Amino acid sequence: MIELLDPTAEVTAQGIAYVDRPASLAGKRVGLIDNTKFNSDRLLEKIGAILKAEYGVAETRMFRKHNASVPAHEEIIVELRKGFDAMVAGVGD
Amino acid sequence: MAVTLTSKRYQVQDVGDAIEFCFQQGWTDGLPVVPPTPERVGAMLEAARLAPQQQVAFITNRAVSITAEKVAINAVMAGCKPEYMAVVVAAVEGIGDPAWSYHGPGTSTGGAAVLMIVNGPIARELDINCGDNLFGPGWRSSMTIGRALRLVMRNVCGSRPGLLDRGTLGHPGKISYVIAENEAESPWTPLHVERGFRPEQSTVTVMAAESPHQCYNQLSNTPEGVLTTIADSMRLGGSAGRQPQYAIIISGEHMRTIAQGGWGKKEIRQFLFDHTQNSIAHLKRTNRVPGAVQPADETKMRPLVASPDDFLIIAAGGRAGPFAAHIPGWGGSRSSLAVTKEVKR
Numbered sequence: 001m002i003e004l005l006d007p008t009a010e011v012t013a014q015g016i017a018y019v020d021r022p023a024s025l026a027g028k029r030v031g032l033i034d035n036t037k038f039n040s041d042r043l044l045e046k047i048g049a050i051l052k053a054e055y056g057v058a059e060t061r062m063f064r065k066h067n068a069s070v071p072a073h074e075e076i077i078v079e080l081r082k083g084f085d086a087m088v089a090g091v092g093d
Numbered sequence: 094m095a096v097t098l099t100s101k102r103y104q105v106q107d108v109g110d111a112i113e114f115c116f117q118q119g120w121t122d123g124l125p126v127v128p129p130t131p132e133r134v135g136a137m138l139e140a141a142r143l144a145p146q147q148q149v150a151f152i153t154n155r156a157v158s159i160t161a162e163k164v165a166i167n168a169v170m171a172g173c174k175p176e177y178m179a180v181v182v183a184a185v186e187g188i189g190d191p192a193w194s195y196h197g198p199g200t201s202t203g204g205a206a207v208l209m210i211v212n213g214p215i216a217r218e219l220d221i222n223c224g225d226n227l228f229g230p231g232w233r234s235s236m237t238i239g240r241a242l243r244l245v246m247r248n249v250c251g252s253r254p255g256l257l258d259r260g261t262l263g264h265p266g267k268i269s270y271v272i273a274e275n276e277a278e279s280p281w282t283p284l285h286v287e288r289g290f291r292p293e294q295s296t297v298t299v300m301a302a303e304s305p306h307q308c309y310n311q312l313s314n315t316p317e318g319v320l321t322t323i324a325d326s327m328r329l330g331g332s333a334g335r336q337p338q339y340a341i342i343i344s345g346e347h348m349r350t351i352a353q354g355g356w357g358k359k360e361i362r363q364f365l366f367d368h369t370q371n372s373i374a375h376l377k378r379t380n381r382v383p384g385a386v387q388p389a390d391e392t393k394m395r396p397l398v399a400s401p402d403d404f405l406i407i408a409a410g411g412r413a414g415p416f417a418a419h420i421p422g423w424g425g426s427r428s429s430l431a432v433t434k435e436v437k438r
Contacts, residue, residue: 004103004115005098006102007163007166007248066426067424067426069424069428
């Protein structure tokens with residue numbers, strides 16, 4: 001008999017607190033997180049326009065990360081906390 | 094055994110079953126592994142004098158803590174000897190450094206491998222290859238240390254090909270990509286000393302990197318001649334201005350020609366910086382930069398990297414043969430930078 005040890009990471013439960021989603025986007029302010037990939041700003045502009053035209057969003061503003069590989073930096077988080085109700089973020093090519 | 098190992102345990106019949114079991118669990122890189130038994134894992138930890146639960150690195154974006162026990166298990170599987178463990182640990186510390194920015198090179202379609210450059214006495218003690226067939230097979234330490242790091246990335250960090258690791262092409266360096274600098278024969282300051290360490294310290298530099306691009310010049314007997322060829326190959330060999338850093342490997346013949354001309358690494362870096370720039374017009378015509386060519390674009394030059402210091406010059410490779418190699422780093426906008434860590438013994 002041979003005994004083997006598991007090389008993979010055991011998952012430890014982590015609590016993540018989510019803000020409740022707004023029931024409606026009408027009148028809300030939405031941040032758009034540009035991940036710096038080519039054309040990501042254009043895609044987000046279109047998404048922002050749809051959010052305004054079809055969902056009644058009051059205001060959108062684009063925030064640009066340092067690069068696609070890193071999380072949104074502190075200044076973005078601070079700004080979002082101060083004046084926004086929701087945000088759109090994603091990653092992809 | 095003095096240490097208490099807490100990883101989940103599995104029982105199998107014999108060594109053959111163990112190897113097959115590891116395949117079935119999805120724990121391998123496609124090659125057979127050495128069965129990670131508690132005895133072998135214990136010896137690995139003992140050699141590096143690490144407690145099993147000690148955290149070696151924390152990958153922030155993945156919220157993954159990499160413990161010494163997990164590093165040891167994967168090092169055993171890769172075929173490492175216990176004395177290699179300290180090098181593997183230093184490399185894991187390197188990829189966990191925020192400047193290396195794991196989330197990019199550990200996942201990206203860009204398909205980077207982890208180039209490891211070992212400097213200092215340990216490179217010679219462990220016989221890490223710095224000579225003939227530099228990037229090829231044949232040296233246990235070179236093959237298994239890099240393999241151990243990639244298995245940690247796969248099994249602990251979750252960078253599995255096709256899942257979290259979405260490299261479009263990848264390259265063979267993702268199996269193992271470990272070299273040493275040929276400090277014994279190099280006339281130049283070793284990489285780790287340039288990066289702030291003492292010559293007698295042992296270090297590992299980790300760099301997210303593409304494959305080696307080989308350059309040939311058998312005609313020149315001056316530094317300018319040799320480096321003109323290397324620069325021309327580099328200028329468009331990567332993504333022509335996206336990569337944050339390049340490693341340049343100068344092997345025996347080219348090393349001697351450049352050194353005989355009185356040039357050191359500083360002069361090499363400056364020459365390459367000056368001779369690898371592309372015009373914006375060329376980059377636009379070849380669809381590397383968007384937009385129509387404007388008249389000013391013909392004379393507006395874009396350097397390959399932000400500073401000459403973004404070229405890492407390493408003396409390594411066989412004594413014979415008029416070859417050098419350049420290795421483009423990964424990503425853009427300085428998104429992942431080479432990190433050097435001391436091998437603690």
